[in-house]
Amino acid sequence: MTISQAVAGTALSQEDRYCADTFNGAIASAALSAAWEIGLLDELASAGRVEISAFVASHDADPEAVRAILVALSSRRIVSLDATRAEAVTDMGFESAFSTKGFFYWLTRGCGELFTTLPTMIKKTDREGHFVRRDARAISVACRSIARTFFDPPFRELIEEVHFRTVADLGCGSADRIVMLAGHRPGIRAIGIDMAEGAISVSKEAVGEAGLEDRITLVQDDVLNLTSRPDYEDVDLVTCFLMGHDFWPHDNAVRTLRGLREAFPNLKNLILGDTCRSTGVDGPEHPMFTLGFETVHTVMDQYLPTLEEWQSVLDESGWLIADRRLIDLPAFSFIYRLAPRESGGTR
């Protein structure tokens, strides 16, 4: 074994290699988020390669920092670098990393502070008041990417035959869904509701950019305790993606799901899309996202229901499953079209 082989780790035992991969994966996750935010990932996606000197010139960036990001990505074969480390090209891991970039961004940018301060959130005495901080703006941006890639295609298919005039999106995040709906259906109006300042600010930018201020209203409010508004009378469709788990635990979920029909008295359809708690998954078997989603919500003391628990709560709160799509990634995810039981599930 040469010194450079030893240094490069080619002679590591299987166990040590596995451990080094764990370490490198954490660095690559942060690098992937950074590469997306600074435009490096999009450039690689469109051109298949990036020349470091050209990128740093057009982005006023530090060449060594950009190179360090690319080297970190090369550790997981997302890119590979030439011998002089002047240029990177996409490698066998790129396509999958690009389509799942939202999960990495959610993890490192949205929940970064939670993970770096994890030891301070374990003792019972430290778990009082608002002991967890996440970046609502970054989470909105991450979820926009996750939803566009994994939830929107089945959602668009499911909503094709649904007639509505006014939609309210609960926990609207970036407002991407209502901007998309308003863009596709010129006759509709939309209301985006979110309690986080960071989400509302991303939403305002998106609605402004789309020129839809006259048809989309943004409301900063708590979905679990909605303040009534005259325009809620017009709402005939409610959508809620990636936040339904915030309705839980059980009694809260029943109360919130029943309460939606009072808050929106003319509601005909509720479309709920979310990720559930996994069942039957352990240790190294965890798929993409599941472990992060469950770790974060457990630390935050937020109960995550299983799919079976969702089904029984929907039944108990008077909602009928009229249509559904099950989603493979994120694993254990679903989209349900729900109708008030008394309507019999008509569109």
Ligand SMILES: C[S@@+](CC[C@H](N)C(=O)[O-])C[C@H]1O[C@@H](n2cnc3c(N)ncnc32)[C@H](O)[C@@H]1O
């Ligand atoms: C994971 S993000 C999903 C964003 C968006 N629905 C999407 O599909 O991209 C969850 C959003 O729900 C919001 N949220 C969570 N609990 C809420 C509540 N009780 N009332 C209003 N918004 C809430 C958060 O601020 C966040 O923007």
